[in-house]
Amino acid sequence: GAVVSQHPSWVICKSGTSVKIECRSLDFQATTMFWYRQFPKQSLMLMATSNEGSKATYEQGVEKDKFLINHASLTLSTLTVTSAHPEDSSFYICSARIQGTYNSPLHFGNGTRLTVT
């Protein structure tokens, strides 16, 4: 149980275009989802906390207008990288916690590798 599905697994796009990444909790509801970014051989850096039905909370230094997050339901959060540039190329991974639990393990998606050419 507690499966998080992330789609797509990889995407290549041209500079200037926008890319949407989906994060779904398949067998549980998640009030909160988290979006992380990972550069090659580096750690996971939290980008934002996605809250169902309200605005996302962004970490310092993360551009809200560039990384649009929508959490329209208890099972789906989306991250849209707008006007992507090569420096946005990275591994994006989402995570979710089962609704109503506190500090329980985060369940991670398989990640999306974005390459901007």
Place this chain on the structure above:
Amino acid sequence: AQKVTQAQTEISVVEKEDVTLDCVYETRDTTYYLFWYKQPPSGELVFLIRRNSFDEQNEISGRYSWNFQKSTSSFNFTITASQVVDSAVYFCALSDTQGGSEKLVFGKGTKLTVNP
């Protein structure tokens, strides 16, 4: 602010050797949680363990064991009789409850390579 330090960037061992991955953390919270995750080459993060700050008992799960020492703010992970399939990047993480966000702060990870 919360901080997790994994001083070992890369470790290489031969199969069947024991290996310990170090994790040192900093926090001002009195209640917190520590985690270990495994990231194989495929990229997904696999949950290994969660430990709360009030439980200092060591834990063993098969070939894996964890040593939590609050006095030294460490939460080390040992793999006994390592196998090639253990090759992965291992992340230690600490819960950050500031603002009630319950987010995780990750260390930089330790890349473990187990050679046959």
